[in-house]
Amino acid sequence: MATRSTDDAPAPGTPYQSYLDRDAHPPTPGVREHVWQPPEGEAEIPIERYVSREFFELEKHRLWPKVWQMACREEHLPEPGDYTLYEICDHSFILARQDDGSIRAFYNACLHRGRMLRTEPGSTRQFRCPFHGLTWGLDGRMQELPCAWDFPGVDPAALPLPQARVARWGGWVFLNMDEAAPPLEHYLRPLPEHFATWGLAQSYLGVHVAKVIRANWKAVLDAFSEAWHSQDTHPQILPFTGDTNTRYDIWPDNPHVDRMITPFGVPSPLLEGQIGEGDILAAMAALGEGGRRPAGMAAIELPEGVTGRQVAAGKARETAEAMWGCPLPEAPESELLDGILYNVFPNFVPWGGYGPNINYRFRPHGNDHEACVMEVMLLLRHPADQPKPPPAELRWLEADEPWSTATELGGLGAIFDQDNSNLPWVQRGMKATARSRLLLAHVQESRIRHYHGTLMRYLNGA
Numbered sequence: 001m002a003t004r005s006t007d008d009a010p011a012p013g014t015p016y017q018s019y020l021d022r023d024a025h026p027p028t029p030g031v032r033e034h035v036w037q038p039p040e041g042e043a044e045i046p047i048e049r050y051v052s053r054e055f056f057e058l059e060k061h062r063l064w065p066k067v068w069q070m071a072c073r074e075e076h077l078p079e080p081g082d083y084t085l086y087e088i089c090d091h092s093f094i095l096a097r098q099d100d101g102s103i104r105a106f107y108n109a110c111l112h113r114g115r116m117l118r119t120e121p122g123s124t125r126q127f128r129c130p131f132h133g134l135t136w137g138l139d140g141r142m143q144e145l146p147c148a149w150d151f152p153g154v155d156p157a158a159l160p161l162p163q164a165r166v167a168r169w170g171g172w173v174f175l176n177m178d179e180a181a182p183p184l185e186h187y188l189r190p191l192p193e194h195f196a197t198w199g200l201a202q203s204y205l206g207v208h209v210a211k212v213i214r215a216n217w218k219a220v221l222d223a224f225s226e227a228w229h230s231q232d233t234h235p236q237i238l239p240f241t242g243d244t245n246t247r248y249d250i251w252p253d254n255p256h257v258d259r260m261i262t263p264f265g266v267p268s269p270l271l272e273g274q275i276g277e278g279d280i281l282a283a284m285a286a287l288g289e290g291g292r293r294p295a296g297m298a299a300i301e302l303p304e305g306v307t308g309r310q311v312a313a314g315k316a317r318e319t320a321e322a323m324w325g326c327p328l329p330e331a332p333e334s335e336l337l338d339g340i341l342y343n344v345f346p347n348f349v350p351w352g353g354y355g356p357n358i359n360y361r362f363r364p365h366g367n368d369h370e371a372c373v374m375e376v377m378l379l380l381r382h383p384a385d386q387p388k389p390p391p392a393e394l395r396w397l398e399a400d401e402p403w404s405t406a407t408e409l410g411g412l413g414a415i416f417d418q419d420n421s422n423l424p425w426v427q428r429g430m431k432a433t434a435r436s437r438l439l440l441a442h443v444q445e446s447r448i449r450h451y452h453g454t455l456m457r458y459l460n461g462a
Contacts, residue, residue, distance in 0.1 A: 013272070019242075047435070050219050051430050068188075164176060206356070255345065258343050258447045261338055323356070358412070
């Protein structure tokens with residue numbers, strides 16, 4: 001296991017491992033494991049990667065066609081014939097549930113004159129082109145070639161809809177355009193092992209909100225790859241967020257996954273000596289429910305000798321047990337309360353733990369290299385003996401509509417509004433600066449450096 005070198009400057013405050021040692025219930029091995037090495041990516045990143053049209057075109061041709069991308073949830077396709085759409089830059093796909101329960105991803109274009117076959121999700125037994133009527137079955141085989149007499153030498157059986165690869169994990173559906181790409185289970189490791197005890201089979205999409213952000217997709221992803229920005233962007237969370245205590249994990253044998261874990265229920269080291277245990281709970285209550293902030297914090301009397309983290313974890317346990325429909329007496333405090341954020345390269349950020357789980361996806365907004373779609377998805381749980389609820393409908397926010405108007409996000413909306421107050425100005429500032437490169441911190445921004453190292457391997461054809 002690679003760990004941080006003693007030559008590196010130590011972060012202030014209590015190391016995250018110490019919180020794990022103090023908790024009443026030990027974490028699972030995947031959370032306990034600390035793997036860190038100096039990232040391969042550069043300490044200074046060329047700004048052109050965020051503002052250059054030419055660089056964006058490289059990504060279109062050398063990145064997106066080669067990587068596994070989270071396309072939808074399985075509950076979006078509950079019955080045979082149900083289909084949904086996934087789009088990335090110029091590409092569009094129809095993901096359709098088959099009669100045998102499998103899922104296929106068809107390129108969303110007629111093989112005649114290129115008209116898109118579908119523009120909205122729905123349910124069907126066939127895909128008929130609205131332009132000239134060429135028709136394919138649910139399995140992608142051609143069923144009808146109108147005016148077949150006018151296509152001499154064309155065998156309809158030889159014209160199935162082209163497909164991308166599809167694989168599933170934890171209720172998420174992924175696709176990949178590259179037949180030579182590694183299998184998804186290899187690409188995702190160690191996620192399947194780490195998530196094994198967190199009830200993904202009982203999860204469903206409970207909240208889904210999206211908004212176009214006027215910034216390159218990587219600039220927005222960067223903001224969710226480190227906790228450092230909390231000091232100035234989210235000062236209201238510092239009384240219960242160990243920002244500089246955050247642990248960063250980079251696995252040397254997998255370029256597609258990294259992680260950070262931020263302790264909650266403890267104050268930031270920046271507030272050392274200024275925050276009492278009761279202040280921790282008061283700050284959590286003031287922000288409201290959302291993500292890992294459980295309900296009922298405001299009414300708590302803090303018993304003598306009990307820490308704010310212990311009480312917050314107890315409330316998080318109650319929230320999780322209500323969702324799961326069963327007791328969770330041995331669930332570790334860290335996996336009930338803390339922010340466990342994985343990054344699945346290039347653009348999917350699932351939170352670990354017992355739930356509710358925040359998940360982010362960041363995609364270019366069509367062909368605009370200076371705008372992206374940011375999606376926030378909350379995974380909830382249902383009792384194992386009850387059917388899976390239908391997925392939440394996607395709520396689109398207008399360009400000038402605050403995240404906080406999406407009340408289903410709870411207190412998270414105000415947090416995202418604070419992030420959004422920076423991001424368009426980050427994009428603008430990168431074009432205004434006299435420097436040609438961005439400077440990245442060694443540890444706290446190591447995940448950004450890590451994914452840039454992976455990004456450049458794809459763009460360089462390695």
